[in-house]
Amino acid sequence: MVDSxxxxxxxxxxxxxxxxxxxxxxxxxxxxxxxxATATGIAAPTVSKLLKSLGRSGLVISTRGANGGYRLxxxxxxxxxxxxxxxxxxxxxxTECSGSDRQCEHEGTCSVGGAWQRINVAIRHAxxxxxxxxxxxxxxxxxxxRIGGLPINVEIKSR
Amino acid sequence: MVDSxxxxxxxxxxxxxxxxxxxxxxxxxxxxxxxxATATGIAAPTVSKLLKSLGRSGLVISTRGANGGYRLxxxxxxxxxxxxxxxxxxxxxxTECSGSDRQCEHEGTCSVGGAWQRINVAIRHAxxxxxxxxxxxxxxxxxxxRIGGLPINVEIKSR
DNA sequence: GCGATAAAGGACCATTTTAGTACTATTTAG
DNA sequence: CTAAATAGTACTAAAATGGTCCTTTATCGC
Numbered sequence: 001m002v003d004s005x006x007x008x009x010x011x012x013x014x015x016x017x018x019x020x021x022x023x024x025x026x027x028x029x030x031x032x033x034x035x036x037a038t039a040t041g042i043a044a045p046t047v048s049k050l051l052k053s054l055g056r057s058g059l060v061i062s063t064r065g066a067n068g069g070y071r072l073x074x075x076x077x078x079x080x081x082x083x084x085x086x087x088x089x090x091x092x093x094x095t096e097c098s099g100s101d102r103q104c105e106h107e108g109t110c111s112v113g114g115a116w117q118r119i120n121v122a123i124r125h126a127x128x129x130x131x132x133x134x135x136x137x138x139x140x141x142x143x144x145x146r147i148g149g150l151p152i153n154v155e156i157k158s159r
Numbered sequence: 160m161v162d163s164x165x166x167x168x169x170x171x172x173x174x175x176x177x178x179x180x181x182x183x184x185x186x187x188x189x190x191x192x193x194x195x196a197t198a199t200g201i202a203a204p205t206v207s208k209l210l211k212s213l214g215r216s217g218l219v220i221s222t223r224g225a226n227g228g229y230r231l232x233x234x235x236x237x238x239x240x241x242x243x244x245x246x247x248x249x250x251x252x253x254t255e256c257s258g259s260d261r262q263c264e265h266e267g268t269c270s271v272g273g274a275w276q277r278i279n280v281a282i283r284h285a286x287x288x289x290x291x292x293x294x295x296x297x298x299x300x301x302x303x304x305r306i307g308g309l310p311i312n313v314e315i316k317s318r
Numbered sequence: 319g320c321g322a323t324a325a326a327g328g329a330c331c332a333t334t335t336t337a338g339t340a341c342t343a344t345t346t347a348g
Numbered sequence: 349c350t351a352a353a354t355a356g357t358a359c360t361a362a363a364a365t366g367g368t369c370c371t372t373t374a375t376c377g378c
Contacts, residue, residue, distance in 0.1 A: 062353095064344075066346055204367065223325045224374050322375100326373070330369080336362085337362080
């Protein structure tokens with residue numbers, strides 16, 4: 001449990017961004033799933049599965065048959081992190097009851113709710129603000145700030 | 160799968176905010192875990208487990224023995240959503256490899272990374288911006304729910 | 319001191335989610 | 349026609365999650 005905590009995206013979604021980044025780097029050329037797998041080092045069946053999903057969501061365009069493959073459906077500037085997450089995991093919502101309109105089972109006694117929406121919106125904006133290009137470009141050796149031995153990203157308040 | 164997707168906090172963390180909200184509403188009075196369980200409708204062992212965690216993280220203060228119980232460690236204005244999440248789930252990080260210092264297994268081929276940090280920071284800020292009081296006050300439709308006689312929307316000093 | 323109360327801390331189990339695999343059908347270039 | 353490649357579906361293994369139980373320790377009231 002040393003790993004990251006909440007608010008994580010699933011590993012598959014993370015892979016998804018890697019795949020899309022590869023397609024973006026390929027400048028519109030059609031790449032087969034196998035090619036992408038080789039290039040990214042992600043297992044072929046997994047790549048295939050992900051690209052299928054991304055196709056269904058309209059982020060990539062597929063061409064079937066011999067010499068077929070995948071390419072981005074639109075300019076990588078126009079694909080946001082939110083798009084990728086939506087495609088692979090469904091709509092973003094931080095709590096179960098704040099996202100959908102169905103009833104929370106503790107509705108009567110639950111005194112928490114409204115402010116999560118605000119948080120949701122903020123997160124949404126952050127995700128929409130980052131494009132595939134950003135994800136590609138901001139790639140750097142990472143001078144990750146470190147606090148003590150802790151791999152924390154953001155400053156943590158004193159305890 | 161109708162439910163919320165990624166970026167959700169776990170149910171336990173959600174419960175945690177409910178528990179803390181109840182303690183906030185109790186204005187510093189000591190509440191036993193059993194009381195809180197009754198008041199919130201959350202299963203007693205679960206409440207107990209959560210309050211233990213919150214105690215270890217310094218968000219609540221425990222008193223053992225007869226007439227013991229829990230109370231908030233500090234003013235509810237000073238407890239943020241980020242605090243609660245940190246306490247119950249560890250540090251927030253959206254991807255596995257952006258949060259920890261361990262190597263991503265696809266390091267050589269992975270072209271994604273940097274921009275997630277920016278997203279992390281944005282999310283972090285959103286979470287730090289919302290206090291327990293906000294979570295209480297922005298309470299929705301449910302008009303003045305009362306819990307075993309206790310009104311839950313206690314007005315505490317506004318800011 | 320004694321007994322009741324209540325938290326602390328672990329160990330443990332059931333269920334759900336997630337990740338990954340396999341197999342079959344369909345489409346298309348040559 | 350055949351080979352290459354995606355589409356779709358079903359299945360399995362592994363991990364995280366949620367929840368329960370039990371034993372120990374501390375405190376209060378008598």
